Amino acid sequence: xxxxxxxxxxxxxxxxxxxxxxxxxxxxxxxxxxxxxxxxxxxxxxxxxxxxxxxxxxxxxxxxxxxxxxxxxxxxxxxxxxxxxxxxxxxxxxxxxxxxxxxxxxxxxxxxxxxxxxxxxxxxxxxxxxxxxxxxxxxxxxxxxxxxxxxxxxxxxxxxxxxxxxxxxxxxxxxxxxxxxxxxxxxxxxxxxxxxxxxxxxxxxxxxxxxxxxxxxxxxxxxxxxxxxxxxxxxxxxxxxxxxxxxxxxxxxxxxxxxxxxxxxxxxxxxxxxxxxxxxxxxxxxxxxxxxxxxxxxxxxxxxxxxxxx
Amino acid sequence: xxxxxxxxxxxxxxxxxxxxxxxxxxxxxxxxxxxxxxxxxxxxxxxxxxxxxxxxxxxxxxxxxxxxxxxxxxxxxxxxxxxxxxxxxxxxxxxxxxxxxxxxxxxxxxxxxxxxxxxxxxxxxxxxxxxxxxxxxxxxxxxxxxxxxxxxxxxxxxxxxxxxxxxxxxxxxxxxxxxxxxxxxxxxxxxxxxxxxxxxxxxxxxxxxxxxxxxxxxxxxxxxxxxxxxxxxxxxxxxxxxxxxxxxxxxxxxxxxxxxxxxxxxxxxxxxxxxxxxxxxxxxxxxxxxxxxxxxxxxxxxxxxxxxxx
Numbered sequence: 001x002x003x004x005x006x007x008x009x010x011x012x013x014x015x016x017x018x019x020x021x022x023x024x025x026x027x028x029x030x031x032x033x034x035x036x037x038x039x040x041x042x043x044x045x046x047x048x049x050x051x052x053x054x055x056x057x058x059x060x061x062x063x064x065x066x067x068x069x070x071x072x073x074x075x076x077x078x079x080x081x082x083x084x085x086x087x088x089x090x091x092x093x094x095x096x097x098x099x100x101x102x103x104x105x106x107x108x109x110x111x112x113x114x115x116x117x118x119x120x121x122x123x124x125x126x127x128x129x130x131x132x133x134x135x136x137x138x139x140x141x142x143x144x145x146x147x148x149x150x151x152x153x154x155x156x157x158x159x160x161x162x163x164x165x166x167x168x169x170x171x172x173x174x175x176x177x178x179x180x181x182x183x184x185x186x187x188x189x190x191x192x193x194x195x196x197x198x199x200x201x202x203x204x205x206x207x208x209x210x211x212x213x214x215x216x217x218x219x220x221x222x223x224x225x226x227x228x229x230x231x232x233x234x235x236x237x238x239x240x241x242x243x244x245x246x247x248x249x250x251x252x253x254x255x256x257x258x259x260x261x262x263x264x265x266x267x268x269x270x271x272x273x274x275x276x277x278x279x280x281x282x283x284x285x286x287x288x289x290x291x292x293x294x295x296x297x298x299x300x301x302x303x304x305x306x307x308x309x310x
Numbered sequence: 311x312x313x314x315x316x317x318x319x320x321x322x323x324x325x326x327x328x329x330x331x332x333x334x335x336x337x338x339x340x341x342x343x344x345x346x347x348x349x350x351x352x353x354x355x356x357x358x359x360x361x362x363x364x365x366x367x368x369x370x371x372x373x374x375x376x377x378x379x380x381x382x383x384x385x386x387x388x389x390x391x392x393x394x395x396x397x398x399x400x401x402x403x404x405x406x407x408x409x410x411x412x413x414x415x416x417x418x419x420x421x422x423x424x425x426x427x428x429x430x431x432x433x434x435x436x437x438x439x440x441x442x443x444x445x446x447x448x449x450x451x452x453x454x455x456x457x458x459x460x461x462x463x464x465x466x467x468x469x470x471x472x473x474x475x476x477x478x479x480x481x482x483x484x485x486x487x488x489x490x491x492x493x494x495x496x497x498x499x500x501x502x503x504x505x506x507x508x509x510x511x512x513x514x515x516x517x518x519x520x521x522x523x524x525x526x527x528x529x530x531x532x533x534x535x536x537x538x539x540x541x542x543x544x545x546x547x548x549x550x551x552x553x554x555x556x557x558x559x560x561x562x563x564x565x566x567x568x569x570x571x572x573x574x575x576x577x578x579x580x581x582x583x584x585x586x587x588x589x590x591x592x593x594x595x596x597x598x599x600x601x602x603x604x605x606x607x608x609x610x611x612x613x614x615x616x617x618x619x620x
Contacts, residue, residue, distance in 0.1 A: 025465035026505075029473035033465060085427060090400075090419035109400035110476045113423065117395060117430065118469035124434040125460035128453050136446030143438050143449050146456070150435035155335035155343060159428040163339035166420045195336075 003300040006060075007047060013062065014046040014072050021073050021126055025118075032107045032115035033122075037080050040098045044233075044305070045079055045201060046072030049208030051301060052222060055293040056214040068208040070130040071145055074123040075204045078153050081119035082162070082200075084112050091166065124150065131211075145207035152203035161196025168192070168262065184262040190231070192262075197237075198230030205298075214293070221291030222298075225284045229302045232280035235273050236306060238263040242270065244310065281306045313610040316370075317357060323372065324356040324382055331383050331436055335428075342417045342425035343432075347390050350408045354543075354615070355389055355511060356382030359518030361611060362532060365603040366524040378518040380440040381455055384433040385514045388463050391429035392510075394422050396472065401482075434460065441521075455517035462513035471506025478502070478572065494572040500541070502572075507547075508540030515608075524603070531601030532608075535594045539612045542590035545583050546616060548573040552580065554620065591616045 001009070015038075022033050053068035054060050065072075087094040087102040088109060095105050104112035127146040131138065151157060166172050168184055184192065205226040209219055242265050264273045284302040288295030311319070325348075332343050363378035364370050375382075397404040397412040398419060405415050414422035437456040441448065461467060476482050478494055494502065515536040519529055552575050574583045594612040598605030 023461070023464065023466045025470045026474050028477045029465050029470050032473075081427075085423055088420075088423065090423060108482060110398075110482050111473060113395055113398065113400060114469050114473050114476065117391075117426070118465040118473075120427065120430055121460050121464035121467075121469060125457060125464055128457035128460055136450055139449040139453050140446055142453060147435060147438035150431050150438055151333070154333065154431035154435055155339050155428040156333045157431075159424050159431060160335045160339050163342075163421060163424050163428075164336050166424065167338045172418060172420050 052208035053212035077123035081116035157199030201230040224287035228284035362518035363522035387433035391426035467509030512536040534597035538594035
């Protein structure tokens, strides 16, 4: 099977599974949660969770990825909630996401905040509930995967990265914060992105692998792989923000550069940024090469992340 | 030990435990999370978690409540995040909470949103991580407690209740919502509060009892108890909103009535509302009476909820 067909098969399985992830609840909140969760997207993180599970099990297909499907859905729910909150007027103030009006434009700011809050809670409810099993060994795996996801979503991970991003934005200076935030250097930019974007990408891979029964050496290799592709993803995002068109991206292009936000392209220029992304890809492939798993698909996904145009 | 001394002992243990619940992370987000989490409050929900654990174990003290302390801290983290978001300008727009300026007044709206998001994620990380144990039976209990908490915090529970509350508020009409929301009748008001406030109070009791090793009959009795005290808590809140002074409450008194929000006092009047709260207390005591647990302290807490002045 070609990589595009492989990705499509998993994306479609994820789309189907996501439709069952919102519980029976008041329609006003269900509608807002579904609007954003089922509004398209690359579904990169859920595919990574399924592929990591397949890689450690050394087999492909629904039987192999079934254990990781709750992780796949939960990571997309957490990612979606973070986009809803990130787009709010008090944060990035964006009106276009995945080619459609953002949540607060459609549902109002208050309901958008609640839709994000609800998606986060339901992500963890799903991880605690599924896969349904009486086997205590599966319970141990589920707890480990859930802890990985929650810590990645929390203050040391995604939320911490967004806080650093926000604090570095002059227009969001805190009321009681006297001096303006210092401009980020390369190290601060890398740390911010490792948290904001990298932590959840890493958690997708690690939690998917844990559900597949990964050994410690496999997890160590996947940890190195995931950190490299997380960084590559952000570098390419910055490149596309400069090169891309809003219609292709499904979000407002050129916005980061225009707002004066720190970016890899801003720090290093386009050519050096492309070299940095290629270096990440090289190290990601090397991490997989000697690992006790079948890393061919994960290597393909790494190349796709670097080569993507949207 | 008197009930006030019993409550104080548990509150102090919770305060101490809460100081360790925020991970090592960027100071800008840690500061915002700690400001709200360690800013006082009745700590009713964590005390309920500890007391439910003690009740099913039929013994009191730190050894008995140790299993439930992560639940106690996590429920307070979830409650605190919900207060931060509820106070935002896009929601209730309140500037005073627990006697201090609200999070967004001090840290800005964006950072307040992130502080709430981070507290929710860290609550689930804590529940997955602690109590640390290699025993698969403890893993099963932790998953069950976590699922109870996440479902209570989610779209069918707390977030759903807040969405119903928001949708019923004329000043928060959604952009694409043509007709104004209908005024809530008694049943809609009860449903809204059962979700918004009741679900998390119930989860405190149930998750604490699960960590203590509760049997199914004990959980069934505690479920009835918790639903009654959750309703009583809200009725008394509405009474205090009319009768109380802002200085005692630590939040703006009379605000719900002034804003035209539906309340028990508005629907039933003060005298009938007091009778309704007394009825809840009676049924909560009855639920405990025949249950296979030591319910004396939980009954005392129920009375305290109904008799409280703040």
